[in-house]
Every structure is written in C-alpha cells, then in structure tokens.
Amino acid sequence: MIYHHIALNTILPPLTYSHTAEIPLGSRVLVKLRGKTQIGIVWANQVQADIDVNKILPIIQVFDDFRLPENWRELIQFTSRYYHYPVGQTVFTALPSLLKENKAIELPEAPTFYTLNAVGKTQTPPPKNHAKKLAIWHALLSGSLNLAALKKIHPKARDFIQEYEQLGWLESSTLATPPIPPSQHILNAEQAAAAAAVKSHLFEYKTFLLHGITGSGKTEVYFDIMADVLARGKQVLFLLPEINLTPQLLTRVAQRFPDMPTAVLHSQTAAGARGRDYLRAMLGQAKLVIGTRLSVFTPMADLGLVVVDEEHDNSFKQDNELRYHARDLAVWRARQAACPIVLGSATPSLETWHKAQSGAYQLLTLSNRANELAQLPEISVLDVRRVPLDNGFSPQVLQLLKENFKNGGLSLVYLNRRGFAPALFCADCGHTFGCPNCSAKMVLHQRARQLRCHHCDFRQPVPHSCAECGNQDLTAVGQGTQRVEETLKNALPHAKIARVDRDSTSRKTDWADLYAQIAANELDVLVGTQMLAKGHDFARLNLVVVLNADGSLFSSDFRAPERLFAELMQVSGRAGRAEHRGRVLIQTRLPEHEIFQAIKAQDFVLFAEHELAQRQLFNLPPFGFQAAIRADALKMSEAIDFLNEIRDVIAPLLPKNVWQMGAVAMLMARLAERERAQIFVESADRAALHRALGLWEQVLAQYRDGKIRWHIDVDYQEM
Ligand SMILES: Nc1ncnc2c1ncn2[C@@H]1O[C@H](COP(=O)(O)OP(=O)(O)OP(=O)(O)O)[C@@H](O)[C@H]1O
Numbered sequence: 001m002i003y004h005h006i007a008l009n010t011i012l013p014p015l016t017y018s019h020t021a022e023i024p025l026g027s028r029v030l031v032k033l034r035g036k037t038q039i040g041i042v043w044a045n046q047v048q049a050d051i052d053v054n055k056i057l058p059i060i061q062v063f064d065d066f067r068l069p070e071n072w073r074e075l076i077q078f079t080s081r082y083y084h085y086p087v088g089q090t091v092f093t094a095l096p097s098l099l100k101e102n103k104a105i106e107l108p109e110a111p112t113f114y115t116l117n118a119v120g121k122t123q124t125p126p127p128k129n130h131a132k133k134l135a136i137w138h139a140l141l142s143g144s145l146n147l148a149a150l151k152k153i154h155p156k157a158r159d160f161i162q163e164y165e166q167l168g169w170l171e172s173s174t175l176a177t178p179p180i181p182p183s184q185h186i187l188n189a190e191q192a193a194a195a196a197a198v199k200s201h202l203f204e205y206k207t208f209l210l211h212g213i214t215g216s217g218k219t220e221v222y223f224d225i226m227a228d229v230l231a232r233g234k235q236v237l238f239l240l241p242e243i244n245l246t247p248q249l250l251t252r253v254a255q256r257f258p259d260m261p262t263a264v265l266h267s268q269t270a271a272g273a274r275g276r277d278y279l280r281a282m283l284g285q286a287k288l289v290i291g292t293r294l295s296v297f298t299p300m301a302d303l304g305l306v307v308v309d310e311e312h313d314n315s316f317k318q319d320n321e322l323r324y325h326a327r328d329l330a331v332w333r334a335r336q337a338a339c340p341i342v343l344g345s346a347t348p349s350l351e352t353w354h355k356a357q358s359g360a361y362q363l364l365t366l367s368n369r370a371n372e373l374a375q376l377p378e379i380s381v382l383d384v385r386r387v388p389l390d391n392g393f394s395p396q397v398l399q400l401l402k403e404n405f406k407n408g409g410l411s412l413v414y415l416n417r418r419g420f421a422p423a424l425f426c427a428d429c430g431h432t433f434g435c436p437n438c439s440a441k442m443v444l445h446q447r448a449r450q451l452r453c454h455h456c457d458f459r460q461p462v463p464h465s466c467a468e469c470g471n472q473d474l475t476a477v478g479q480g481t482q483r484v485e486e487t488l489k490n491a492l493p494h495a496k497i498a499r500v501d502r503d504s505t506s507r508k509t510d511w512a513d514l515y516a517q518i519a520a521n522e523l524d525v526l527v528g529t530q531m532l533a534k535g536h537d538f539a540r541l542n543l544v545v546v547l548n549a550d551g552s553l554f555s556s557d558f559r560a561p562e563r564l565f566a567e568l569m570q571v572s573g574r575a576g577r578a579e580h581r582g583r584v585l586i587q588t589r590l591p592e593h594e595i596f597q598a599i600k601a602q603d604f605v606l607f608a609e610h611e612l613a614q615r616q617l618f619n620l621p622p623f624g625f626q627a628a629i630r631a632d633a634l635k636m637s638e639a640i641d642f643l644n645e646i647r648d649v650i651a652p653l654l655p656k657n658v659w660q661m662g663a664v665a666m667l668m669a670r671l672a673e674r675e676r677a678q679i680f681v682e683s684a685d686r687a688a689l690h691r692a693l694g695l696w697e698q699v700l701a702q703y704r705d706g707k708i709r710w711h712i713d714v715d716y717q718e719m
C-alpha cells in the first residue's frame with residue numbers, strides 16, 4: 001500500500017489515505033470522510049503511515065483527467081500559511097465549483113490556429129468581388145487565427161478553411177499566437193517611458209508601481225506591455241477590483257486584443273464558464289486572464305506578466321473565511337513565476353507607496369492627462385457648517401447644478417455612503433431606530449416603506465410612532481440616493497436624472513445601457529455612490545458635487561483618511577476627461593482637515609507624506625505589521641474573556657518584539673445577533689508576528705464547538 005495525504009474541504013490538515021499505486025501530486029480523488037464521499041486533492045504521496053494502518057481508508061477513485069500543477073499547490077500552501085487558514089479549505093476556496101464535483105471532467109480542447117503555408121502564400125487571392133472571402137485570405141496571410149476569430153470576419157469561415165486545407169495551403173497549430181493589431185493611440189513620452197521600463201525586465205521578477213493621475217492613460221500602458229508579453233506567447237494575469245468596472249475594461253480589452261483567447265473570471269461569470277476558463281488558463285489555452293480578486297488563484301501554465309489595476313482598492317481583500325489580499329498574493333505569484341508585476345493607481349495604498357519610496361518597488365509616474373485637451377478639474381471645498389441644507393444640498397450646489405443643466409452639461413452628485421444612510425428619527429425625543437440584532441442604525445427605504453439593517457438584512461415596516469415617547473411625528477434624516485433624487489427632481493424638474501446603485505446596475509447590460517444613454521445626450525444628472533467613482537470614463541461629465549465628504553473622518557479606523565482621499569480623487573477624476581474643463585465641489589463640515597488641502601491641490605504625494613508621518617509615529621502599517629484575532633459570541637463579555645484568557649496563555653511564549661493588546665469590541669460590535677470582539681497583535685518584524693499567530697492558531701484550534709467562533713485576520717483592512 002502507498003499512503004497519500006489528501007487535502008479535503010475541512011479544517012483538518014491533509015489526511016492519510018491508501019492506494020495500491022502511487023498517485024501523482026495534484027490529482028483529484030474521491031475518498032470517504034466521516035462516512036461521506038468527498039473530492040480531495042493529492043497533497044503528498046509516498047508518505048509514512050502516521051496512524052494505525054488498519055484505520056487508513058482506501059482512496060475510492062482516482063480521476064486522471066488533469067492535475068493541479070506544482071506552482072499552484074505552492075501558492076495554496078503559502079496562502080494557507082500566511083493567512084493562518086487550513087490548507088484544505090484554502091484549496092477549496094481557490095477551486096471553481098466545476099472542479100469540486102465528484103466526476104471526471106472533460107478538458108476544453110485547444111483551439112487550432114490557421115495560417116497560409118509557403119504553398120498557400122504563392123496562390124492567387126480570391127477575386128475582389130468576394131470581399132469577405134478576400135478578407136479571410138488576408139487574415140490568413142498575415143498571421144495565425146483560430147476559427148472563432150475567422151468567423152467574425154465571415155460566418156462561413158469553416159468552409160474556406162476546409163477548402164484550403166484540402167488544397168494543402170494551410171498550416172495549423174494549437175500553439176500559435178494570434179496577431180495583435182496596433183494601438184489606436186501613440187503613447188506619450190511618459191507612457192512610453194513607463195512601458196519601456198517594464199519591458200526591459202520581462203524575464204525577471206520585479207514590482208513596478210505605476211502612479212498616474214486619473215485619466216493619465218495607465219490602461220494604455222498596461223496594454224502596451226501586455227501586447228509585448230502576449231506576442232511572445234506568454235500569459236498575462238490582469239486583476240481588477242470590482243465587477244462594476246469590468247464591462248468597460250472588457251470592451252477595451254476586446255478592442256485591443258480582439259482575437260486573443262481570454263478567460264474572464266469574476267463573480268458574475270456562470271459556474272460552467274468559470275470552470276472551463278480556469279482549465280483553459282491552467283492548460284495555457286487562455287492567454288489573457290482577467291478577473292476580480294478570486295482569479296488570483298487561477299493556475300497558469302506560463303505566466304509572463306501580472307497587472308493589478310487600482311491596486312489600492314479594498315475589494316482585493318476578502319473579508320470573510322479566507323481573508324486574503326489578492327494584490328499581495330499577486331506579488332508573490334510574480335516572484336514565483338519570475339515575471340514583472342505592475343501595480344497601478346492614482347492613489348496607491350500607503351503600503352505600496354512606501355515600498356516605492358524605499359526602492360523595493362520601482363516607481364513609474366504619469367503626471368499628465370493623456371488626452372491633451374483634458375485638463376485637471378478645478379476642485380473647491382465648501383464649508384457647510386453654517387449653511388442651511390435642503391436634504392443635504394447647499395444652495396450653492398443646487399445653483400451650480402441648475403446652471404450646468406442650462407448649459408447642457410452632465411453632472412454627478414456623489415454620496416459618500418459611509419455614515420450617510422437615511423434613517424428615521426423622532427423629532428421630539430431624539431430617538432433613533434437601531435437594528436435589534438446589530439449595533440447598526442436601521443436604514444430607511446422610503447419606497448418599500450421599510451426599515452432595513454444593511455449588515456444583517458433585518459427588515460421591518462416603517463413604524464408609525466416613536467418607540468420611546470409615542471410621538472407620531474417621525475422625521476427622516478440623512479440622504480440616501482432616493483431622497484437626493486427627489487430633491488433634485490424638485491430643483492431641476494426638466495432634467496433627466498439617473499440613479500446609479502447596486503440595484504440599477506445589477507444586470508450585465510445595465511452599464512452598457514447607461515453609457516449609451518450618456519453618449520446619446522439623454523441624461524443630465526447622475527446620482528450615486530462608490531460604484532460611480534471607479535474607473536468610468538463619462539466623456540461629457542463636467543461637474544461633480546460631493547454632498548458629505550467627512551462622515552468617515554470621525555471614525556476610529558486609522559485607514560479612514562486614506563480611503564476618503566482615494567475616493568475623492570477618484571470621483572473628481574471623473575470630471576472633465578474630455579474637452580470640457582471639469583469642476584468639483586466638495587461639501588464638508590471639517591474644512592480644516594489636512595486631507596482637504598491635499599485634495600484641493602490634487603497632490604497625492606503631499607497627502608502620502610503627511611499620512612505616512614502619522615503612521616510612523618504610531619508604528620502603524622506600513623511601519624509595522626498587524627493581525628486581528630476576532631471572536632464572536634452571544635454576549636460581548638464572553639468574546640472578550642475568551643480572547644483575554646488565550647492572550648494570557650500565550651503571553652509567556654510571545655516573541656519579545658510582538659505586542660498584543662487587550663480585547664476590545666469591534667467598531668461594528670453586533671452583527672447578526674452575535675457580539676464581536678478583537679485583539680490586535682502587532683510587530684515591526686513580520687516573521688515574529690507570524691510566530692505569534694502560529695501560537696494563537698494552536699490554542700484557538702482547540703475551540704471548535706461553535707459557541708464562540710473565532711478567526712485570524714492578517715493585514716486586516718477593516719476594524
Ligand atoms: N497616448 C494617448 N493618446 C491619446 N489618448 C490617450 C492616450 N492614452 C490614453 N488615452 C485616452 O485617455 C483617456 C484616459 O486613459 P485611461 O483610461 O487609460 O486612463 P487611466 O489612467 O487608466 O484612467 P483612470 O485611472 O482615471 O481610469 C482614454 O480615453 C484613453 O483612450
């Protein structure tokens with residue numbers, strides 16, 4: 001008997017099973033665990049039997065359809081170790097559902113690429129009056145194309161291919177690289193220098209930070225480098241923050257790399273397609289892999305470049321189960337593959353910026369807008385401390401919106417969602433309506449006539465009277481997108497206003513519709529939150545107003561200023577991307593806050609220097625490393641005592657340069673009827689921090705009864 005360690009979807013380490021022959025690493029197998037048949041991955045073979053051999057179960061079935069490659073297993077192993085998460089569960093987070101099914105998988109077939117061979121090239125081309133056939137001929141003459149690409153030229157392409165093949169004029173191969181048409185833009189000097197810097201390091205690991213102001217043409221720089229890598233037949237992994245960004249970027253990719261076999265992996269990709277694309281990437285058939293954070297786990301046969309667009313974006317960090325940071329894992333992958341990685345942003349994370357300052361990363365800068373006619377917007381900050389607001393609008397802002405509408409401009413009303421939800425409020429006793437399960441305030445949904453909790457989704461009808469004093473005069477406070485829209489409609493009765501939020505953009509085609517409406521001059525005002533800030537290129541947009549910029553600055557989260565700066569720069573960057581100069585007006589009650597000086601000057605470096613100095617004073621990241629150990633229970637005191645007791649057990653063993661605080665309630669202390677506490681563990685020495693976390697993991701592992709739930713969050717982003 002030969003013993004194997006099998007990674008299974010469980011908190012247990014890979015378990016031992018036997019088989020009559022050695023099974024290659026990375027194979028999928030079926031085994032029994034607690035009486036249930038489960039799929040598992042061979043994690044080690046030829047291992048010693050570590051328990052009584054009579055108790056070792058046999059492997060039920062071995063699938064020999066494919067194996068997960070070694071570099072993928074290394075990535076999973078590293079992820080599991082770094083985030084202190086069980087290796088089996090890491091494997092099963094990284095696999096698409098298709099590969100978790102208990103059955104053999106039919107592998108996607110590699111597409112065949114055709115081109116004219118030496119004999120073919122000497123033949124007379126089809127006559128001019130057969131325009132499409134001639135177009136196919138020219139395509140076959142100039143490079144290798146697969147059937148899908150040829151069918152775009154002529155639906156009957158298959159017939160011509162058969163014809164030419166029989167005549168012996170074609171060369172076919174599954175390995176060819178389709179031709180990449182030239183870009184429509186000539187890179188400007190800064191763009192060209194940035195691209196050249198990366199292209200001179202194509203065969204080694206190196207991290208670049210592409211810091212470019214909004215609209216500076218970062219995407220064109222990525223594309224230029226990608227074209228080079230793809231032309232060499234190597235694969236590119238392109239990570240982007242959220243699905244909302246994908247439609248526009250995908251269109252641009254499709255225009256620039258029309259015939260490149262591409263895998264698109266995000267949460268809206270259907271399960272079947274996702275599984276197939278995963279395999280196509282693993283087999284090297286898909287050359288370009290584009291996706292959100294989860295796609296960082298896509299196995300790739302021949303990775304030649306990684307791009308992380310909007311590298312500062314929070315959505316790269318998963319905030320449940322396996323709490324990985326896709327950007328950080330992407331850097332690890334580039335190192336593993338010995339290829340360059342480009343992190344791009346207008347407002348880099350302070351972690352990345354610090355590394356670029358210290359020389360660990362190479363800084364590339366784009367300081368001008370790519371479109372020469374597009375000037376930077378003019379940003380002003382409006383102190384609204386003594387201004388009477390109409391549902392959040394100052395008279396100045398309403399006036400500007402009216403003028404812009406009269407002049408035919410497109411405006412964006414931006415709501416900072418944090419601390420900005422509409423709530424119900426008793427005008428008499430000041431009572432507010434909290435969620436019975438969470439510490440969150442209930443959000444008023446006027447249309448549905450409901451109060452809803454945006455954390456646990458508890459819902460109740462809007463009450464008729466105050467629960468405290470019985471007063472029936474309940475007032476709505478705060479401005480959600482809906483109330484803002486109503487106020488706008490009253491102020492601008494003839495304007496066409498579109499609200500952009502999760503609901504209005506949930507279908508794949510919604511963004512495309514919105515873009516079409518904007519292009520056709522059918523809209524005058526957009527109203528929305530974060531999702532409008534990111535990456536969009538609304539050519540006509542020339543006025544942005546931000547209603548309450550400061551909500552989060554009162555928060556005790558040390559990353560709040562960094563996020564607000566990024567958000568405000570991003571939304572400002574939507575204004576004036578074409579010929580019209582853009583204007584941005586930000587309402588705030590904290591006009592003296594340093595952040596607004598940097599925003600007015602549109603100066604990331606100024607902001608970063610100030611903020612990094614603050615962080616250094618308190619040894620906060622990037623000057624120190626942090627993890628949060630969290631626990632939740634029915635009562636806060638249980639969660640706190642639990643953490644503090646373990647803390648005391650660990651204290652004598654703790655490396656000297658590691659600090660662990662006392663347990664505190666989380667900012668969002670109640671969630672779905674559980675009370676949540678955390679302990680922060682910090683060190684300037686990353687390895688020491690991980691040794692401490694290893695101790696925590698060992699002790700915590702003894703508590704799996706579910707009464708108190710716990711997890712470790714390494715490099716946590718939310719408090
Ligand atoms: N070299 C160039 N010449 C002319 N136009 C260009 C050039 N490079 C980019 N552009 C155009 O400038 C606009 C902004 O470019 P792009 O979207 O790549 O910028 P970005 O830095 O990625 O923007 P953001 O981060 O704000 O989304 C686009 O319309 C793009 O087509």
Ligand SMILES: [Zn+2]
Binds near residue numbers: 438454455456457
């Ligand atoms: Zn709730």
